Amino acid sequence: MATTELAVTISDAEWRVMRIVWTLGQADSRTIIDLLEQQHDWKAPTIKTLIGRLVKKGALGTTKNGRQFIYTPLIKEQAAMDGALLNELDQMCAMHRGTSLVHVMEQTELSKADVQNLIDCLAKKLPTAPEMVDCDCLPDGCEGSCES
Amino acid sequence: MATTELAVTISDAEWRVMRIVWTLGQADSRTIIDLLEQQHDWKAPTIKTLIGRLVKKGALGTTKNGRQFIYTPLIKEQAAMDGALLNELDQMCAMHRGTSLVHVMEQTELSKADVQNLIDCLAKKLPTAPEMVDCDCLPDGCEGSCES
DNA sequence: CAATTAAGATTACATTTGTAAACGAAGGGA
DNA sequence: TCCCTTCGTTTACAAATGTAATCTTAATTG
Numbered sequence: 568m569a570t571t572e573l574a575v576t577i578s579d580a581e582w583r584v585m586r587i588v589w590t591l592g593q594a595d596s597r598t599i600i601d602l603l604e605q606q607h608d609w610k611a612p613t614i615k616t617l618i619g620r621l622v623k624k625g626a627l628g629t630t631k632n633g634r635q636f637i638y639t640p641l642i643k644e645q646a647a648m649d650g651a652l653l654n655e656l657d658q659m660c661a662m663h664r665g666t667s668l669v670h671v672m673e674q675t676e677l678s679k680a681d682v683q684n685l686i687d688c689l690a691k692k693l694p695t696a697p698e699m700v701d702c703d704c705l706p707d708g709c710e711g712s713c714e715s
Numbered sequence: 716m717a718t719t720e721l722a723v724t725i726s727d728a729e730w731r732v733m734r735i736v737w738t739l740g741q742a743d744s745r746t747i748i749d750l751l752e753q754q755h756d757w758k759a760p761t762i763k764t765l766i767g768r769l770v771k772k773g774a775l776g777t778t779k780n781g782r783q784f785i786y787t788p789l790i791k792e793q794a795a796m797d798g799a800l801l802n803e804l805d806q807m808c809a810m811h812r813g814t815s816l817v818h819v820m821e822q823t824e825l826s827k828a829d830v831q832n833l834i835d836c837l838a839k840k841l842p843t844a845p846e847m848v849d850c851d852c853l854p855d856g857c858e859g860s861c862e863s
Numbered sequence: 864c865a866a867t868t869a870a871g872a873t874t875a876c877a878t879t880t881g882t883a884a885a886c887g888a889a890g891g892g893a
Numbered sequence: 894t895c896c897c898t899t900c901g902t903t904t905a906c907a908a909a910t911g912t913a914a915t916c917t918t919a920a921t922t923g
Contacts, residue, residue, distance in 0.1 A: 578880055582806050586852040590808070596900070605854040612883050615901070620880090634889060635900065648807050648815040653822060655803050658730050659796050660738070665829025667796040672816070672836050674801060679844040681813025682837050688820050689834050696827040704734040706753040726910055744870070760913050763871070768910090782919065783870065 574650050575626045575642055583607070584617045585626060589644040595635050662702040722798050723774045723790055731755070732765045733774060737792040743783050810850040 577585060583606070587599050600614045618638065621627040629636040656664055677685070725733060731754070735747050748762045766786065769775040777784040804812055825833070 576879095579806060580881060586808055590850060590852040602854055609881095610883060612885090613881075616881085616883075619902075644808065645811060645814060645818075648811060649818040651803055651807075652800065652815055652819050655799055656819065656823060658727060659799075660734055660792065661824065663793060663796060664823055665825045665832070666793060667800055668816075668820070668823070668825070668829070669832050669836050670793075670797040671800050671804065672833060672840070675804060675812055675816070676809065676848050677813045677816070677840065677844055678847045679841065680847075681817070682841045682844045684813070684817050685820060686834060686837050686841070688817050689830050689837070692820070692825065693827065693830050693834075696825055696830045699826045700824050700829075702738060704738040706750055724909090728911060757911095758913060760915090761911075764911085764913075767872080 574654075575624050575647075577621070577624075577626060577647060577651075581617050581621055581624075581626070584614065584621055585640065585644070585647070588627060588638055588640050593637050593639045595632065595637050597635075599638070660702050660704050661700050665700070722802075723772050723795075725769070725772075725774060725795060725799075729765050729769055729772075729774070732762065732769060733788065733792070733795070736775060736786055736788050741785050741787045743780065743785050745783075747786070808850050808852050809848050813848070 583603060584599060587602050588594050591598070596615065596618060599618060600611050603609055603614050604611070618627065622629060622638070626640070626642050627638045628641045629638055631637075656667075659667065672685075731751060732747060735750050736742050739746070744763065744766060747766060748759050751757055751762050752759070766775065770777060770786070774788070774790050775786045776789045777786055779785075804815075807815065820833075
């Protein structure tokens with residue numbers, strides 16, 4: 568049985584740090600601090616705190632390199648992204664998720680390949696898609712019209 | 716110039732309360748408390764606190780009904796959902812958003828109509844979709860391979 | 864009318880998060 | 894060898910959040 572790795576929760580600010588490390592593959596604190604100081608008005612100690620918290624949370628791993636550390640991602644970027652989005656979606660009314668996804672699509676820039684993948688994925692779902700998805704906001708089930 | 720209504724932020728626990736009110740259209744505290752006590756192990760005072768915070772945040776409005784209040788949503792459910800998802804997506808690497816949306820689609824139950832709407836929306840995007848969306852994790856732009 | 868109940872308001876308290884200063888040890892240069 | 898730079902660690906502190914007890918007041922009931 569593999570270690571049940573319960574999804575690490577990454578806060579908004581921490582997310583910025585992770586993106587740097589994910590993109591570079593690995594990085595020492597100097598690099599992370601330099602890059603983030605350019606993108607935000609964060610002071611170096613702020614970024615150090617974020618790095619420290621990510622290490623404690625198990626999102627970043629460390630390798631000693633002389634006096635310093637080299638940080639590497641311990642969680643996958645795509646998995647973190649998928650998890651965060653699904654998490655958010657899961658706490659919303661099941662009946663309205665589809666509409667929300669349409670709105671999100673409309674406002675998100677996607678590459679041709681992404682659009683094609685999405686179309687393929689949806690085409691595959693179409694045959695087995697239910698006629699409707701019920702609201703799950705009330706204990707029993709929502710028969711109301713869900714005005715909003 | 717209309718009042719720039721800066722998106723109200725709703726926390727996870729508060730989200731549960733909003734869903735009840737959105738679904739019912741309006742509700743008094745007794746109703747909200749009864750329903751939520753069934754879904755969670757929350758005590759009545761906990762729910763009262765959440766309701767109070769939502770009123771203060773401007774997410775719920777009140778109408779006096781005798782000694783009690785009737786709560787109504789001041790923000791639209793669909794708008795709140797769209798905003799929360801876009802917010803989450805916006806803080807992620809632009810290059811990987813498409814893939815994440817594919818994964819989200821795969822794991823979300825959608826009605827036939829939703830699937831069709833999504834397909835239509837995507838079909839419309841396809842012609843103008845860029846060949847690729849660049850990573851925006853680094854200050855300048857990410858030319859790296861973005862291993863993750 | 865007195866005692867109980869219920870509704871909303873006030874207070875409480877630990878944890879997480881954003882944001883950062885201060886500190887201690889290890890190297891590098893004068 | 895002695896100071897200064899750096900890195901990582903410790904401490905700080907306010908706001909947001911999860912979770913709830915207590916209090917005040919007005920209404921319900923016997």
